[in-house]
Every structure is written in C-alpha cells, then in structure tokens.
Amino acid sequence: xxxxxxxxxxxxxxxxxxxGNPYLSDDAVGIRLVSDFSRRHxxxxxxxxxxECSIGGLNLLDLLENFERxxxxxxxxxxxxxxxxxxxxxxxxxxxxxxxxxxxxxxFATALELxxxxxxxxxxERETHIFAVEILENLVFSDRLTEDLEKAxxxxxxxxxxxxxxxxxxxxx
Amino acid sequence: MTKTISIDPITRLEGHGKIxxxxxxxxxxxxxxxxxxxxxxxxxxxxxxxxxxxxxxTTRICGxxxxxxxxxxxxxxxxxxxxxxxxxAHKLRDMYYHAHxxxxxxxxxxxxxxxxxxxxxxxxxxxxxxxxxxAKVGLEIGGSVIKARAMAQRxxxxxxxxxxxxxWCLPGGVCKGLSKDExxxxxxxxxxxxxxxxxxxxxxxxxxxANPAYVDIILNGPYxxxxxxxxxxxxxxxxxxxxxxxxxxxxxxREICKYKPEDYAQYVAEHVEEWSYLKFPYLRKRGWxxxxxxLDSGIYCATPLARLNVADRMATPRAQEAFEExxxxxxxxxxxxxxxxxxxxxVEMLQNVEMLERYCADPEITSDKFRVVPKxxxxxGVGIVEAMRGTLTHHYTCDKNxxxxxxxxxxxxxxxxxxxxxxTKKVAQALIKPGKEPTQGILNMVEMAFRCFDPCYSxxxxxxxxxxxxxxxxxxxDKLRWHFKR
Numbered sequence: 001x002x003x004x005x006x007x008x009x010x011x012x013x014x015x016x017x018x019x020g021n022p023y024l025s026d027d028a029v030g031i032r033l034v035s036d037f038s039r040r041h042x043x044x045x046x047x048x049x050x051x052e053c054s055i056g057g058l059n060l061l062d063l064l065e066n067f068e069r070x071x072x073x074x075x076x077x078x079x080x081x082x083x084x085x086x087x088x089x090x091x092x093x094x095x096x097x098x099x100x101x102x103x104x105x106x107x108f109a110t111a112l113e114l115x116x117x118x119x120x121x122x123x124x125e126r127e128t129h130i131f132a133v134e135i136l137e138n139l140v141f142s143d144r145l146t147e148d149l150e151k152a153x154x155x156x157x158x159x160x161x162x163x164x165x166x167x168x169x170x171x172x173x
Numbered sequence: 174m175t176k177t178i179s180i181d182p183i184t185r186l187e188g189h190g191k192i193x194x195x196x197x198x199x200x201x202x203x204x205x206x207x208x209x210x211x212x213x214x215x216x217x218x219x220x221x222x223x224x225x226x227x228x229x230x231t232t233r234i235c236g237x238x239x240x241x242x243x244x245x246x247x248x249x250x251x252x253x254x255x256x257x258x259x260x261x262a263h264k265l266r267d268m269y270y271h272a273h274x275x276x277x278x279x280x281x282x283x284x285x286x287x288x289x290x291x292x293x294x295x296x297x298x299x300x301x302x303x304x305x306x307x308a309k310v311g312l313e314i315g316g317s318v319i320k321a322r323a324m325a326q327r328x329x330x331x332x333x334x335x336x337x338x339x340x341w342c343l344p345g346g347v348c349k350g351l352s353k354d355e356x357x358x359x360x361x362x363x364x365x366x367x368x369x370x371x372x373x374x375x376x377x378x379x380x381x382x383a384n385p386a387y388v389d390i391i392l393n394g395p396y397x398x399x400x401x402x403x404x405x406x407x408x409x410x411x412x413x414x415x416x417x418x419x420x421x422x423x424x425x426x427r428e429i430c431k432y433k434p435e436d437y438a439q440y441v442a443e444h445v446e447e448w449s450y451l452k453f454p455y456l457r458k459r460g461w462x463x464x465x466x467x468l469d470s471g472i473y474c475a476t477p478l479a480r481l482n483v484a485d486r487m488a489t490p491r492a493q494e495a496f497e498e499x500x501x502x503x504x505x506x507x508x509x510x511x512x513x514x515x516x517x518x519x520v521e522m523l524q525n526v527e528m529l530e531r532y533c534a535d536p537e538i539t540s541d542k543f544r545v546v547p548k549x550x551x552x553x554g555v556g557i558v559e560a561m562r563g564t565l566t567h568h569y570t571c572d573k574n575x576x577x578x579x580x581x582x583x584x585x586x587x588x589x590x591x592x593x594x595x596x597t598k599k600v601a602q603a604l605i606k607p608g609k610e611p612t613q614g615i616l617n618m619v620e621m622a623f624r625c626f627d628p629c630y631s632x633x634x635x636x637x638x639x640x641x642x643x644x645x646x647x648x649x650x651d652k653l654r655w656h657f658k659r
Contacts, residue, residue: 141218
C-alpha cells in the first residue's frame, strides 16, 4: 500500500487553495475539503496547499506567481441549487463562486487577466480549476456546516477527493 | 409618479451595498439612501472565548484589513492583561502596520480610485477598472504596481510569519521577532517601495492635477461636507496609525477634543436608524442632530484626509513636504474636499515608507526581547488604531479567568456612515437633473462620492441576534418605508 510519504511527485507545480471564512457556516466548506485532503495525503512534492485562504482580488494574484496550475475549492450559490451538489470548471468558463468574486479591488478574472498582461508567470486559464460546492448559508456565524451540507459531506467530499487526486495525478488513498 | 433608481451591486466596494435614489414628481432627487444588507456579528460571537484568542478570531471579520483588526484587538487584549508590552514589540507591530498600509493604499489608489481619473468618470464600466488603468498608463507602471504590492505583502509575511490573517500578536508582545537576516531581506524592498511612493505622488500630479477638469471636480464639485475630522495622533499631533490619542478637529481647524483610547465612550456615541444595520457614530457631547452639516453637528469623518486635517504636521520629512504642498494646492487646512482623500492616501504612504526606513535603521528592531509575559488580568482593555478606512476601536471586558464578557467594535467605515449618506445624497442632487435620464457616467460620479471613503461594509455591519434577513425596500409616493425580512 502506498503511504503518504511515498506519494509520487506530481508533474507540474500546483497550488491547491481552500477558499472561505472558517466562521461563516457553509462558507468554510472549501477549507474543510482541502484540510481533509491535506490530512489524508500529507506533504506531496510539487504541490503547495493553502487550506485556509480568505483573500481575493489582487491579494490572490500575489499567491499565484510561479505556479503552473491552480486548484481552488470554494462554495457557490446558484438559483435553485441543492446543497451538496458540486461543480467543476476552469477559468476558461469561469463562474463567480462565493470567494472568487471580489468587489474591493478586482474580481478573480480581472486579477488573472492583469497578471497575464503584466507578464507574471501564473497558471493558464485551462490550468485554473475550480471546484464549487453548492451551499445553503454563509451569513450566519458558526464554525459548523448547516445540517444538510453536513449530512451530504461524506458523499460529495469523497467525490471531490477522487476528482482532485485524478486531476493532480496521484493515487487515492 | 415617483421613480427609483437603484445601483446594485455597488462596484469597487468591499461588501455588498446598495444605493437607492428617490426622485420626486419633477424628477429631481428627493432622497438618497445607502442600504447595507450584510450582517456581521463578531461582538456576540466572541463572548465566552478566551480573551487572548480574539486577535486571531477578529482578523476574520474582513479579508481587506485583517491586520487592522489584529492590531486593535491585540492592544485591547494588552489592556485586559495590564498593558505591559515589550517596547520592541510595539515597534515591530508598527513596522508591520506600515507595510500593511502601503499594501492597502496601493490597491485603493490604483484599482479603485484611479479608474475614475485615468479612464474617466464616464468611461465604459467594462473598461473603468484596473485593466483600463493599465491600458492607459502602460504595462510598465502596471508591473510596478504589482511588484510594489507584492513587496509590501512580503514584508508583512516576514514580520508576522504569514501573509494574512495574523496569529502573531500575543498579550504583552508578539510571538516572533525579526532576525538580522530577515531585516537584510526587507531593506532592499523598503528602498524600492520608497521610490514607488514618490512615483505615485508624481503620477497623481501628472494624471489628476494636470487635468483642470479633475481639479475642478475636487475643489468645486459637490464632494464636500461641513463635518468634523477624526484621527489618531502622536504627542506632536502628527498622524500615528498604530498608537496615540484620538484628536477631533472641526472643519474650521479648531480642536474639539483629544482623548485616550480608554476614554472613547465619553466622546463617541452611536445612533441607530431602523433602516440600516450599520450604526451612525457621532460626537457624544454634540449629540445626534440628524444628518446635518455645521459646527453644531456631531458628525465627523475618519478618513485619510481627516487624519491629515487633524494633524499639525507629518511624522517624517518627505511626507511633511507632500502634506504642505497638498494643503497649499487645496486652499489651506483643514480641507473639506472629500476627493482629496485619494491624494491624502499617497501622502500617508510617504510617511509609511519613511517609517519603514527608520525601523530598518533601528538597532533595537532585531532584539529578542519581543514579549513580556503578563502577570495578571485587569479585565478591561481598549485598543484604537487607524484602519486605512478610519479610526478602529476594539473594547473588551473579561472575567478573572480571561474569558471574554463583552466586546464593542467601532469599525473604520462605521465612523463615516453618516458622511457617506450625506455626500451621496448631495452629489446625487447636484448631478441628477429633472427630465434627464442619468447616464452611466452620472451614476458613477454618484458612486465616486462614497469611493472617497474607501468604505468596507463587510466588517462595518454589526451584531444582531438570529439570522440574516433578506432585504426588501418599499416606497410609496409620499413616504419611504424599509422592511427587512428573512
């Protein structure tokens, strides 16, 4: 059996971000998913993990430099969406997730575009992958997920975990 | 028939906000309101937690100025433990905070304010953003902006151990000092930032001051208010962002009061309006007289311009030169032209870089005596710093075991809530004319009124029990009614 320390090197330099606020109910789902991934696999060469990322806009751009691939796990609210459903897309067909929209300086797409125009070495659109979990509540203070999202966690977390492993190029444990 | 114009969501503003402009039968502006539908509740959330955890928790109030909350919280917690703090810790915190200011002021000036001036207030909204700015001023300048922000970020990371949401300050000091090697890494970045601060002042001259139309907007436009000014000052009445006393000066330049952080409740009170979650602070001794200007009004601004208005001088020489030039150009001090806030940020940034230079040359800065372990719990503390968006107050009480019993926060933007309401209405009344459909440019110029304040509503809204209601506004012909429901 492969142990975390024997996990093979992944092919391109990758940054994995868990986006959200740990104290705003379901907003923390991305943080929890990435934390669980990190706990399961430990350190993996060529993969940097920032499980708790609560910033956006130009601040986010600062983080991306010198990475070839970016994977973001965030929350999303869509019209009629069912909590626990999740979506995967790339920056080529970017939709605004909860924490990638930033009205203070620049939203994620603008920040990426700015970085590219500046000649920064940042992940290409096709190498910017976003996983977004449909949530119910992100305006009530709590360090727990809402009941429905918690109940569904085992299912969607495992699905996303396997998808992440496949994308990153490592074997699920 | 009454018509309502809504601008929702507001662009380039942290947190969700909504302006509603109510027109009368003739099409003139009858009234104008800001609606803040977001809820924050940290004041309740932190009760029952160990008091020393609060500087780590309150950084989560906001992703824009987490360090401001960390610093104000740390100072309030210092107070709860008797206020004995290692001197070098104060220096390190202040040094960090100057880097944080630079980081924030660059973002505001180049990403939020500059689009209005560089691209023009009536430019297509799709291009009136930082990409439009870069397209106009050139890639090289855009690259300098990105690089300067990254350096300011890196300095924060070196000092505080992480790039955001600090876990650095402890009661009595900080958990990590600055090594000599780290200091040597910081020094060249400070030199570059110093040049960038000079460059930004020059750019303001070239782009804004060289354009008579923009100077006219600043000096003669409707973006002025006869309200008072608030800011933290040192013993020489120079701006101090981390430490000092709060000074309030009226719009004629006369000092109204100067108080220590622990006395804030004697000087500041908060008014509540049923249609907003955000309170309206005012000077307690003047009383709440409504949204009115004038010497008798209790309303004040706490902004970069207000900080310079309350100051007798800057703390550093190059900033002093820029300070003198700014007020000379604007017709004297204090200045009521709110658009000058954008200029004031750049003057502050000069002081920030010069203070970083001073700390880099301070032999004590790498001392390993960066924390004093507290000897006891006194149970109450008030921390005040200048957040980039205004005077930030954290007031905590705790029991004999150090468990938080109460917390009160007056957040930077909250101080400016009433002035924002007032100037937005004033600008709308000046620009929206009967019988003419407002253009995008006009609506943007209304937004420019609040952008002077760089408001950040994600942390300014406060506690309410229960859940966040959804917002609905209802208007009838004669009377505006606001309803909030889940």
